[in-house]
Amino acid sequence: MIEQEENKQQKNDRIKSRLILNKPKNNEESINTSKENIKIECKDIDFHYGTNHALKNVNLQIMENRITALIGPSGCGKSTFIRTINRMYEHVVDTKIEGTIHLDKENVLAPDYDVTELRKKVGMVFQKPNPFPKSIYENVIYGPRKHGLKNKGQLDLIVERSLKKAALWDEVKDRLHTSALGLSGGQQQRLCIARCLAVDPEVLLMDEPTSALDPIATLKIEDLFQALREEYTIVIVTHSMQQAARISDNTAFFLNGEIIESGLTDDLFTKPKDSRTEDYITGRFS
Amino acid sequence: METFQQKNIRKRKLKNSILHIVLASIIVFSIIMLLLLLYQVFSEGLSRLSWSFITSMPSRFPDRAGIASALAGSIWTIGLTIIFSVPLGVGTALYLEEYANQKSWWTKLLQLNIANLAGVPSIVYGMLGLAVFVKFLHFNRSILAGALTLTLLILPVIIVASQEAIKSVPSPLKEGSYALGVSKWQTIVGVIVPYAAPGILTGSILAVSRAMGEAAPLIMIGAAGYISFLPKSPLDSFTVLPIQIFNWTSRPQAEFAEIAAAGIIVLLVLLLSMNAIAIVLRNKYQNRMD
Numbered sequence: 001m002i003e004q005e006e007n008k009q010q011k012n013d014r015i016k017s018r019l020i021l022n023k024p025k026n027n028e029e030s031i032n033t034s035k036e037n038i039k040i041e042c043k044d045i046d047f048h049y050g051t052n053h054a055l056k057n058v059n060l061q062i063m064e065n066r067i068t069a070l071i072g073p074s075g076c077g078k079s080t081f082i083r084t085i086n087r088m089y090e091h092v093v094d095t096k097i098e099g100t101i102h103l104d105k106e107n108v109l110a111p112d113y114d115v116t117e118l119r120k121k122v123g124m125v126f127q128k129p130n131p132f133p134k135s136i137y138e139n140v141i142y143g144p145r146k147h148g149l150k151n152k153g154q155l156d157l158i159v160e161r162s163l164k165k166a167a168l169w170d171e172v173k174d175r176l177h178t179s180a181l182g183l184s185g186g187q188q189q190r191l192c193i194a195r196c197l198a199v200d201p202e203v204l205l206m207d208e209p210t211s212a213l214d215p216i217a218t219l220k221i222e223d224l225f226q227a228l229r230e231e232y233t234i235v236i237v238t239h240s241m242q243q244a245a246r247i248s249d250n251t252a253f254f255l256n257g258e259i260i261e262s263g264l265t266d267d268l269f270t271k272p273k274d275s276r277t278e279d280y281i282t283g284r285f286s
Numbered sequence: 287m288e289t290f291q292q293k294n295i296r297k298r299k300l301k302n303s304i305l306h307i308v309l310a311s312i313i314v315f316s317i318i319m320l321l322l323l324l325y326q327v328f329s330e331g332l333s334r335l336s337w338s339f340i341t342s343m344p345s346r347f348p349d350r351a352g353i354a355s356a357l358a359g360s361i362w363t364i365g366l367t368i369i370f371s372v373p374l375g376v377g378t379a380l381y382l383e384e385y386a387n388q389k390s391w392w393t394k395l396l397q398l399n400i401a402n403l404a405g406v407p408s409i410v411y412g413m414l415g416l417a418v419f420v421k422f423l424h425f426n427r428s429i430l431a432g433a434l435t436l437t438l439l440i441l442p443v444i445i446v447a448s449q450e451a452i453k454s455v456p457s458p459l460k461e462g463s464y465a466l467g468v469s470k471w472q473t474i475v476g477v478i479v480p481y482a483a484p485g486i487l488t489g490s491i492l493a494v495s496r497a498m499g500e501a502a503p504l505i506m507i508g509a510a511g512y513i514s515f516l517p518k519s520p521l522d523s524f525t526v527l528p529i530q531i532f533n534w535t536s537r538p539q540a541e542f543a544e545i546a547a548a549g550i551i552v553l554l555v556l557l558l559s560m561n562a563i564a565i566v567l568r569n570k571y572q573n574r575m576d
Contacts, residue, residue, distance in 0.1 A: 088461065091460075091464060093387060093388070116468075116469065118467070119467030120467045130456070130461070132477060133459075133480075142466065142468075142476065143467070146472045147468075196466070
């Protein structure tokens with residue numbers, strides 16, 4: 001028992017030291033949380049699935065051009081939370097939401113906010129790669145085409161640009177018209193990211209995007225996030241605290257449908273304010 | 287001395303091989319039955335099968351009797367049945383799976399009734415067709431009335447098969463489409479129907495094949511046993527292959543038994559070619575998936 005405890009402690013220290021060493025980011029910039037940088041502001045979100053009170057008074061600010069990681073044990077509501085931002089919960093029966101989510105100062109939960117417009121601005125990547133059983137090309141242009149774009153030249157351009165942004169172009173440029181299901185898991189996930197980018201979003205929601213991938217594919221996608229961060233605001237749900245520590249600027253810790261603590265990733269991992277956060281990041285419960 | 291474990295394993299292996307033999311003999315039995323049936327039909331009917339048999343009208347002289355009007359009637363009826371039943375059935379299935387509230391008692395009641403309707407005897411549909419299409423809507427004893435009756439008969443089967451196919455579409459695919467801001471209808475056209483198409487096709491073709499072999503409901507609505515002209519419009523009177531075959535088998539002359547067998551061969555070829563088309567279409571869609 002004691003030995004285990006020690007091991008965990010060691011591991012923890014290792015994570016913390018790696019954290020500090022591997023952070024190439026500009027800290028002064030991250031600390032700047034002044035009003036104009038807030039991309040999404042969630043206020044007093046309460047969410048019910050039938051009788052299950054899944055989110056309780058959740059407040060969170062998501063900063064523009066930052067990566068925000070949501071961590072917490074299974075079933076704590078982090079996936080539920082990101083599904084409120086693009087209103088994906090609407091496809092599940094018997095749900096109820098209260099509160100406001102402002103995207104660029106507009107409440108996206110307002111009934112007159114068009115869900116198509118919302119999802120064009122806020123893209124989503126899922127836990128398991130879910131390419132359509134169509135060609136690579138067809139996968140990328142699915143969104144733009146359904147939104148009414150017909151010009152072949154423009155579609156070609158979108159395919160190239162999106163695949164380049166998703167760091168997949170070089171691997172697939174010679175087989176754009178073959179089935180997307182022939183790609184490896186990591187490539188499929190990057191294709192799903194490209195599919196998302198093709199509709200020109202501003203925010204990317206990632207629901208455990210690397211949990212079904214091997215370490216090398218995971219690394220590629222994490223590198224990709226660092227590049228995408230320049231142009232997009234990224235919210236990522238992750239089970240892996242190491243991943244959150246490696247890639248994110250800000251972190252929010254969820255527990256039983258509440259946000260226990262949120263703030264700069266470095267602060268949250270090195271000097272957590274709440275004892276429950278500390279317990280979780282040191283692996284005392286999961 | 288055998289240990290308990292060894293004995294146990296030996297017993298399980300024995301059971302396994304017994305079951306294997308039993309199942310294998312069941313399928314051998316069915317295949318033998320089918321082959322016997324085919325042999326019987328072909329040995330009797332093949333000599334009567336000729337181009338003039340297919341192009342001639344029925345006659346009371348066995349040598350001049352042909353199947354043209356019944357073949358044309360069958361093709362007309364089945365063609366119309368497909369046009370009516372497939373869009374209706376697939377549409378209903380899409381509504382039930384994608385639009386209806388799965389938890390409401392009304393949807394559950396609908397589901398239950400559709401499943402029950404699939405088990406109603408075909409003669410009952412014949413009576414319904416007689417009352418509604420022939421008498422009430424005054425379609426008389428026409429191809430249209432026959433096709434509509436057959437549509438009612440196979441609709442539940444198409445709905446249930448299509449529902450199963452639509453249910454098998456993985457929800458991450460649908461979510462992937464919705465998350466791009468694509469509407470429900472566009473998602474149905476772009477993702478759900480292409481994915482479910484092989485299942486929908488298989489179910490529909492099985493149902494249509496069943497309709498092609500039906501005689502009872504069409505006799506009920508008054509399809510004729512003897513037609514000496516080719517139908518030109520859906521409002522013409524008609525007969526179909528199973529009725530024509532039934533008609534010939536009930537004649538006392540031995541020659542007509544041979545002619546009936548030839549008619550069965552024509553019906554079988556028609557059925558098999560329809561199934562072949564379905565298989566080709568299904569494989570085409572499945573290849574696109576992989």
